[in-house]
Amino acid sequence: MATRRPAVPQPETTGSTLGVTDLRVSVAHGQTAVRDVSFDIAPGESVGLVGESGSGKTLTCRAVLGLLPGGVRVEAGRVELGEGPTAVELTGAGRRTWNQVRGTRLAAVFQDPASYLNPSLTIGHQVDEQLRVRGGLARAEARTRTLELLLEVGIHDAATVYHQYPFQLSGGMLQRVLIAIAVSLNPDLLIADEATTALDTVVQAEILDLVGRLRRSHRLSLLLVTHDLAVVAESCDRVLVMYGGEIVESGPTEQVLNDPQHPYTQALMRVASIGDWSRRTLETIAGQPPAPGEELPGCRFAPRCPLAAAECTAAPVPVVELGDQRAARCVKVAVPA
Numbered sequence: 001m002a003t004r005r006p007a008v009p010q011p012e013t014t015g016s017t018l019g020v021t022d023l024r025v026s027v028a029h030g031q032t033a034v035r036d037v038s039f040d041i042a043p044g045e046s047v048g049l050v051g052e053s054g055s056g057k058t059l060t061c062r063a064v065l066g067l068l069p070g071g072v073r074v075e076a077g078r079v080e081l082g083e084g085p086t087a088v089e090l091t092g093a094g095r096r097t098w099n100q101v102r103g104t105r106l107a108a109v110f111q112d113p114a115s116y117l118n119p120s121l122t123i124g125h126q127v128d129e130q131l132r133v134r135g136g137l138a139r140a141e142a143r144t145r146t147l148e149l150l151l152e153v154g155i156h157d158a159a160t161v162y163h164q165y166p167f168q169l170s171g172g173m174l175q176r177v178l179i180a181i182a183v184s185l186n187p188d189l190l191i192a193d194e195a196t197t198a199l200d201t202v203v204q205a206e207i208l209d210l211v212g213r214l215r216r217s218h219r220l221s222l223l224l225v226t227h228d229l230a231v232v233a234e235s236c237d238r239v240l241v242m243y244g245g246e247i248v249e250s251g252p253t254e255q256v257l258n259d260p261q262h263p264y265t266q267a268l269m270r271v272a273s274i275g276d277w278s279r280r281t282l283e284t285i286a287g288q289p290p291a292p293g294e295e296l297p298g299c300r301f302a303p304r305c306p307l308a309a310a311e312c313t314a315a316p317v318p319v320v321e322l323g324d325q326r327a328a329r330c331v332k333v334a335v336p337a
C-alpha cells in the first residue's frame with residue numbers, strides 16, 4: 001500500500017499562473033456543458049478539479065488548452081495565462097499565440113498516453129523532437145537532455161528506453177515519457193487530466209509522487225483533474241468541486257475534505273476511497289446528474305440532494321464566499337458575519 005503524504009510544496013501566495021473567469025462552454029446544438037466557471041491557480045500551487053463523470057472537468061481543461069473537439073465552443077469568459085506584462089489571453093487566441101505558449105508555458109498529460117505518441121518512432125526520437133523543434137536545441141544537446149529527462153521521470157534504464165518504441169513500454173512508463181515531454185520546456189502550468197486513472201494503484205501512487213517532485217524541481221503549477229477525492233487528498237493544495245457544469249465548492253483541500261460545506265461534496269466524501277487505496281472501485285451517488293443544456297430553476301444538485309427544500313429550487317444559487325479561500329454554491333451554507 002502506498003504511503004500517504006501531505007501535498008507539497010506550499011505555493012507562493014501572490015500572483016497568478018492561470019486565471020479563468022466566467023467560462024461558459026457549449027456542446028452540440030448550443031447546450032451549455034460548463035457554466036460560469038471561475039478559478040485562479042497561483043505560481044507553484046496544485047489545484048484539484050474533481051467531480052463525477054460528465055460534470056465538465058475535461059471540457060474546462062480543454063477550453064483552457066484550446067483543444068475543444070469539433071462542435072464544442074467557448075461561449076463566454078476569459079482564460080488568462082500569467083499576469084502583468086507577460087499575460088496572455090487564451091480565449092480566441094490564434095495559432096501563433098498557441099504555438100508560443102503550448103509546451104513552453106502550458107503543458108498537459110491525459111489518460112491514454114499511448115495515443116499521444118507516434119507508434120512508429122522511438123521514445124528518444126519523440127522527446128528529442130520536442131527539444132529540437134520547440135526548444136531550439138541542437139541534435140546532440142537534445143539527446144543529452146532527453147536522457148536526463150527520462151532519468152528525472154524515473155526511467156532508470158534511460159539509454160535502453162531511448163531506443164524503444166511505445167509498444168514496448170507499460171502504461172506507467174508511457175505516462176512517464178509523456179510527463180518528460182510535458183515538462184521538457186519548463187512550462188509554468190501542467191494540466192493532468194485523469195492522467196493516473198487507467199494505471200494500477202501502485203503505479204498511480206508513483207506517478208503522483210513523480211508529479212509532486214517535478215512541481216518542486218520545475219516550480220510548476222498543477223491543475224489535476226480527477227473523479228477521485230483520494231487523488232486530490234494526496235496531491236493538491238486546493239480543490240474545486242464540479243457538478244453539472246458548475247463549481248459548487250472550492251477551498252484548501254484539507255479544510256474542504258475535513259468539513260465539506262456543499263451536500264454534493266459531502267456525498268462525494270461518502271463514496272471516496274480516501275485512506276484506503278485498495279478500495280478503488282468507487283461507490284456511486286444515487287440519481288443522475290443533469291444533462292448538458294438542462295436548465296433548472298435553482299440548484300443543479302437539488303434533485304439528488306437529501307437536504308433540498310423549496311428555497312433550493314426557487315432561483316439560481318450564487319456562490320457564497322465563506323472566508324479563508326472557501327466558497328460554496330448552496331443556500332444552506334452559513335454566510336460569515
Ligand SMILES: Nc1ncnc2c1ncn2[C@@H]1O[C@H](COP(=O)(O)OP(=O)(O)OP(=O)(O)O)[C@@H](O)[C@H]1O
Pocket residue numbers: 027028033051052053054055056057058059060069070071072227291292
Ligand atoms: N464533443 C462533445 N459533444 C457533445 N457533448 C459533449 C462533448 N464532450 C463532452 N460532452 C458532454 O459535456 C458534458 C461534460 O463532459 P466532460 O467530458 O467535460 O465531463 P468530465 O467531468 O470530464 O467527465 P469524465 O470524468 O467522464 O471525463 C458531458 O455531459 C458530456 O457528455
